[in-house]
Amino acid sequence: MVIDMNMQTNTLTASRNWASPTNRGPTGPSGPTGPAHRGPANLGSYGPTDRDATIETTSETLAKLGITPTPTAGRRYMTCAQTAAKPLLNDRDLPGPLSLRALSDFGTVSQLDAVSGYQTTHADTLYGRSTILSTLVPHNTTVCALTAAWLWLGGLFPNTVDVISRSHYRTIVHDRSIRVFNRRSPPEHLIRVGDTRVTTPARTVCDLVLLPELAEDNGDTVDRMVTDMMQEYRVTPDDCLTILDRNPFWPRVAAARSIFEGLTG
Structure with missing residues (x-):
C-alpha cells in the first residue's frame, strides 16, 4: 500500500491549529503552559522540536500500518524518465x-509541427525511426514511398505520410496529409522493422521512381533518395525491373522501366 507524504502536512496543520490562540483557552497555570490545557503531546508549545517529533511519529505510525510513504518528487522523477523514453x-x-x-x-528535438516533434537520438537508428513511425502511421497500414525511404535512410522527415492501404484517410497527422497507395503488395515486398510494417528496400526504390514528384521540381531530391537506397542496400536495376515486370499496370511503369534500363546499360 502506498500513500503520499502529504499526510504529514495534514498532521502538522492540525498541530498548528491546536496551538492557535483561539484554541489555547485561558492563560496562566491552567492555560496552555499548564498541564491541564497543553493538548495532546504538549502541542500547545509547538516548536521545531515538536514538529520533528510529529513527523517521526507519523512515519512510525505509517510503518506499523504497513504503509510505505512515497515522496511526490519520486513520481516526478519517474515521469521524467518515462518522458525521456518516448520517441515522440x-x-x-x-x-x-x-x-x-x-x-x-x-x-x-526535430519538430513535426508547432506542438510536437521526435527526439533526434531516436532517429539515429533504423529501429528508432520505426518506433517514431509506429506512433504516426494509421493502424494496419504499410509504410511506403517517401516515408519508407525516411525509415531506411533517415534525414528530414517527409511532408507526407505515405502508406499502402485500401482505406482513405482525410485526417492530418502532425501537419501532414496521409497519402494512400492502393497497390499490390505481396509478402516478399514487405518487411517488419520493430512494430512498423514497411516495404523492402527494392520495393521502396520502385515506389520512389513511380512517384509523380520525380518529374516535378523536387525530382532531384527523389533521385538522390533512389541513388542512396540502391547503394546502401545493394538494390540492383534488375531487382526493380523484376518487380515492375510483375506489375505492368502500375501508373508510370513505362517511365520507371526506362530509368532502370538506362542504369543497366
Missing part, C-alpha cells in the same frame, strides 16, 4: 510552451 514528444510532455522550440534550436 508534445508540449504537454515538456515544462513550458517554449521548451519545444528551444530543444529544436539545440537539435535535441
